[in-house]
Amino acid sequence: MSDRPFIPRDRDWHPPSLHPPYRSTVKRAPAARPLAIAPGRAELSGPVFAAETLHPLDHDLIANYAAALGVEAKPIGERLIVHGRVLDENARPIPDCLIEIWQANAGGRYRHVNDSYLAPLDPAFGGCGRCITDGQGRYAFRTIKPGPYPWPNGDNEWRPAHIHLSIFGHALSQRLVTQLYFEGDPLIALCPIVNAIPDQAAVDQLVARLDMAKQAPFDALAYRFDIVLRGRRQTYFENKREGG
Amino acid sequence: MIEGPSNLASTLKETPSQTAGPYVHIGLTPTVADVAMRVADALDVLNGAGERMNLEGVVYDGAGAPVTDALLEMYQLDADGAPLWGRAAADFETGLFRFQTVRPADPFVSLLIFARGVNIHLHTRAYLQTDALEADPVLSQMSEDRRSTLIAQPVDANRFRFDIHLQGPKETIFFDV
Ligand SMILES: [Fe+2]
Numbered sequence: 449m450s451d452r453p454f455i456p457r458d459r460d461w462h463p464p465s466l467h468p469p470y471r472s473t474v475k476r477a478p479a480a481r482p483l484a485i486a487p488g489r490a491e492l493s494g495p496v497f498a499a500e501t502l503h504p505l506d507h508d509l510i511a512n513y514a515a516a517l518g519v520e521a522k523p524i525g526e527r528l529i530v531h532g533r534v535l536d537e538n539a540r541p542i543p544d545c546l547i548e549i550w551q552a553n554a555g556g557r558y559r560h561v562n563d564s565y566l567a568p569l570d571p572a573f574g575g576c577g578r579c580i581t582d583g584q585g586r587y588a589f590r591t592i593k594p595g596p597y598p599w600p601n602g603d604n605e606w607r608p609a610h611i612h613l614s615i616f617g618h619a620l621s622q623r624l625v626t627q628l629y630f631e632g633d634p635l636i637a638l639c640p641i642v643n644a645i646p647d648q649a650a651v652d653q654l655v656a657r658l659d660m661a662k663q664a665p666f667d668a669l670a671y672r673f674d675i676v677l678r679g680r681r682q683t684y685f686e687n688k689r690e691g692g
Numbered sequence: 693m694i695e696g697p698s699n700l701a702s703t704l705k706e707t708p709s710q711t712a713g714p715y716v717h718i719g720l721t722p723t724v725a726d727v728a729m730r731v732a733d734a735l736d737v738l739n740g741a742g743e744r745m746n747l748e749g750v751v752y753d754g755a756g757a758p759v760t761d762a763l764l765e766m767y768q769l770d771a772d773g774a775p776l777w778g779r780a781a782a783d784f785e786t787g788l789f790r791f792q793t794v795r796p797a798d799p800f801v802s803l804l805i806f807a808r809g810v811n812i813h814l815h816t817r818a819y820l821q822t823d824a825l826e827a828d829p830v831l832s833q834m835s836e837d838r839r840s841t842l843i844a845q846p847v848d849a850n851r852f853r854f855d856i857h858l859q860g861p862k863e864t865i866f867f868d869v
Contacts, residue, residue: 463811472809482868495777550719627710657697
């Protein structure tokens with residue numbers, strides 16, 4: 449089906465819409481499986497974001513909120529570099545991807561009007577950042593390690609420490625929102641949101657690895673998290689020009 | 693290809709999705725979360741060539757309750773073929789979302805929906821009622837009943853209502869594109 453240029457999404461690899469142990473899915477999961485269609489011409493492209501439109505501190509969650517508010521203090525918590533590459537399923541690096549992240553502070557509290565967790569806000573930490581991948585698909589953020597936090601899911605559950613990520617490829621079909629976890633966290637295996645993913649190998653793909661070679665000495669530890677977006681079918685790629 | 697301590701296996705699979713969660717606004721619309729940064733730096737480009745149009749609606753769950761934490765993204769080409777893209781957060785009280793944009797060059801705009809309890813984002817299309825609908829390759833495969841979930845209703849001249857139902861008899865059709 450060359451009218452569907454991207455490798456079809458493997459819906460058994462992603463979490464299914466309905467996963468009753470994650471209670472919010474029960475009334476929000478569509479009953480029908482998504483209907484496979486050929487993309488319209490608009491859906492073959494996607495929004496384009498230019499690195500020049502971003503602020504130089506946008507990728508630096510250690511500094512960006514304090515700088516925006518003119519706060520002298522630095523955020524509390526383990527200082528981290530989170531970096532990696534964005535590739536497609538054909539192992540081609542994807543340049544010019546917009547990556548946006550958001551996270552709780554070191555105590556597990558989000559700076560959000562709807563979060564009332566008793567852990568305090570950090571006056572020097574906002575919790576969001578963004579960057580655009582370079583010519584080799586590379587990206588890097590500076591941040592602090594988010595804390596685990598409790599949440600209501602019938603009973604009380606605890607989220608493992610995580611960073612939310614939103615990634616744009618070059619077409620709407622490549623859009624992805626996900627979460628990054630940290631190697632060695634015992635809460636990963638207990639989380640009903642993580643456990644919606646059927647395959648342990650897929651869960652492992654969401655676990656950032658400690659990367660001592662990329663640390664900033666006397667400053668920050670590093671974790672590596674590589675991201676894979678959907679790729680074009682090879683036959684399509686060989687037979688037709690991009691966008692053809 | 694992959695050197696160092698990567699989280700990827702040798703056969704590359706798409707990174708699995710996870711829910712955007714209820715605090716999605718911090719990352720994607722910080723001012724809605726009341727995070728005082730990037731107040732003037734939203735990345736949205738919704739103003740293009742063509743007739744002005746408002747597209748608004750509510751995402752409903754299976755119990756008929758508005759999904760007040762939903763975040764939507766809209767994408768289309770304008771009359772000159774330029775891409776228009778933007779975000780709208782559902783109102784925290786009413787669930788109403790609104791895009792102020794222009795009429796698309798195609799018969800529809802594409803919408804992506806993110807929310808707590810939505811493990812992988814949903815992709816749908818809001819079609820505007822025009823003569824072009826009869827010839828649309830997707831709509832023409834569907835029964836009248838099914839296709840009605842994809843058609844925005846005119847409220848007045850340049851205002852359209854497009855409600856999204858995640859479940860139930862009026863469940864919106866979502867696509868794998
Ligand atoms: Fe979270």
